[in-house]
Amino acid sequence: xxxxxxxxxxxxxxxxxxxxxxxxxxxxxxxxxxxxxxxxxxxxxxxxxxxxxxxxxxxxxxxxxxxxxxxxxxxxxxxxxxxxxx
Numbered sequence: 258x259x260x261x262x263x264x265x266x267x268x269x270x271x272x273x274x275x276x277x278x279x280x281x282x283x284x285x286x287x288x289x290x291x292x293x294x295x296x297x298x299x300x301x302x303x304x305x306x307x308x309x310x311x312x313x314x315x316x317x318x319x320x321x322x323x324x325x326x327x328x329x330x331x332x333x334x335x336x337x338x339x340x341x342x343x
Contacts (some may be wrong), residue, residue, distance in 0.1 A: 279316040280306050287336065288323035297319055
């Protein structure tokens, strides 16, 4: 999900809260990815936003949520039961 709404951010340089549009990208994944994979994902998503929208790198926020398979359902079935071998 990509949400481009107005957010208040804290500017460390001016020590003030500022409003501005910025991309906020939420990524929901089954838990189990390595930190190195998440680093690459965050960098890749950020770079795409910079390349496509022209926004500054500092404006892009990526949130990764690790979701256990037993908390994720597909077609009426828990993913932990549907994908036992994965």
